[in-house]
Amino acid sequence: MVSERGLQVLRAIVQDYVDTNEPVGSKSIVERHAFGVSAATIRNDMAQLEDEELIVAPHTSSGRVPTDKGYRVFVDHLAELRPLTSAQRSAIMAFLEDAGDLDDLLVQTVRALTRLTGQVAIVQYPSFSRASVSHVELVQLGGGRMLVIIVTDTGRVSQRLANVRGEYSEDEVQRLRAAVSSVIVGRSVRDGAHLVDERLAEASAAPASAKPAAIDDATVELLRVVSEELEEFRQDRLVLAGAANLARRESDFRGSIYPLLEAIEEQVTLLRLVSEMHADDQGLSASIGRENEPFGLAEASVVASDYDATGSLARVGVMGPTRMDYPTNLAAVRAVARYLTRMLHDENSR
Structure with a gap:
């Protein structure tokens, strides 16, 4: 069992070794710290610390350095956080x-x-897998590109480009937004991602004769982008x-x-x-x-x-x-x- 003074000696050894990168001996502890005891007494404390595997001699010198166990005791019981300037x-x-x-x-x-x-x-x-999607916005940028904006109730806002291969009227953009929103808005990121993946699987399994209209193709592309973004939310x-x-x-x-x-x-x-x-x-x-x-x-x-x-x-x-x-x-x-x-x-x- 290490004495209270022994623990304070351990504190001194850790601090001095971190400062100097040199093994710490009993003489330097007496000189640098006010223990009020002799170097022989400090050596006895150090021997006890060594028995407890808290310090070790790296070579034949009289100095000692902390072990991983010694650092653990220091961090758990002896370290005093230094306020930042x-x-x-x-x-x-x-x-x-x-x-x-x-x-x-x-x-x-x-x-x-x-x-x-x-x-x-x-x-x-x-x-953000537990966050809920609170809003989806679509911004048409021209050239067949559309910006997908997803907002969660935690305040996270993400933006990703989708290639929708066409230009759409304002009403069509609003219908696209409503189609995407109906799948994810009000749901957790986890649940929304699962539902988006289900919708994409259904679209992929549809036979060629039942291919959706162009605006539905755009919805599928937007959902694919949303799926990728929600997956990043969860990672x-x-x-x-x-x-x-x-x-x-x-x-x-x-x-x-x-x-x-x-x-x-x-x-x-x-x-x-x-x-x-x-x-x-x-x-x-x-x-x-x-x-x-x-x-x-x-x-x-x-x-x-x-x-x-x-x-x-x-x-x-x-x-x-x-x-x-x-x-x-x-x-x-x-x-x-x-x-x-x-x-x-x-x-x-x-």
């Missing part, structure tokens, strides 16, 4: 306030977060930035950074990891080192915070080596998540 908060706002739609907002979010932390920044798209995906930071900190990884680069490129693994992390009562979560072994990322840590996209929770976070500044990174992802939540709610209330 006013300059950091202003930088976040400057990035996010310039964003346009949801896609642009999430891109700006990861750019802000990677600049703030120096880590790989990750933001998970909110899943989980990530936006990332800052992969170059891994190369800059390659020395912090005992092995190759290739598994991390592969996870960034393919996203599926990272998406599973981020989705399965367990959040505390503040919406903060951390997955450290060997805890990520099932995902092939045993040398990386991920810290994240939940954000609320008007009823649909998702996560924003950072990934980097286990030797990271957990208090600062946790504070950063929490601050960015709160700004993101506020901006999404403000946009939805307009």
Whole structure:
């Protein structure tokens, strides 16, 4: 059982090792921290921490470094989130306030977060499968093209072009809009997508002699576009930035950074990891080192915070080596998540 002072020694070791990237010895702890005890006493505390597998000697020197288990104890019990400076908060706002739609907002979010932390920044798209479609609009652009606009009750607005191969009167455009609206408006994205797929299957199975009229052909094309768009509403995906930071900190990884680069490129693994992390009562979560072994990322840590996209929770976070500044990174992802939540709610209330 580690004593209370032993836990504070662990805190000092984590903080000093993150700051210096050098193994931490008892003498430096006495010099840098006000424990009021001798170096011999600190060595005894360190021996106890080593017995509990919270610290380890990387080589024959007297210094010690935290283990993954030590980082976990630090994050769960000892880390005190460092408030962001006013300059950091202003930088976040400057990035996010310039964003346009949801896609642009999430891109700006990861750019802000990677600049703030120096880590790989990750933001998970909110899943809108439970949202309801509240409105459909069609805008004829000429040249056989029509803009399909879908609005949900969560405030998400999407736009996609459809090639309808013809020009239609205003009345015909309104009839097309009514035909599409009757299938999806007032239904959840999940239910609407299922019904659209049923309609498309029925149209595909119709014999050539029963081909619909030209305007019905256009309806089928519009429903096909709607189906693709609703499928994107339902898909989980990530936006990332800052992969170059891994190369800059390659020395912090005992092995190759290739598994991390592969996870960034393919996203599926990272998406599973981020989705399965367990959040505390503040919406903060951390997955450290060997805890990520099932995902092939045993040398990386991920810290994240939940954000609320008007009823649909998702996560924003950072990934980097286990030797990271957990208090600062946790504070950063929490601050960015709160700004993101506020901006999404403000946009939805307009």
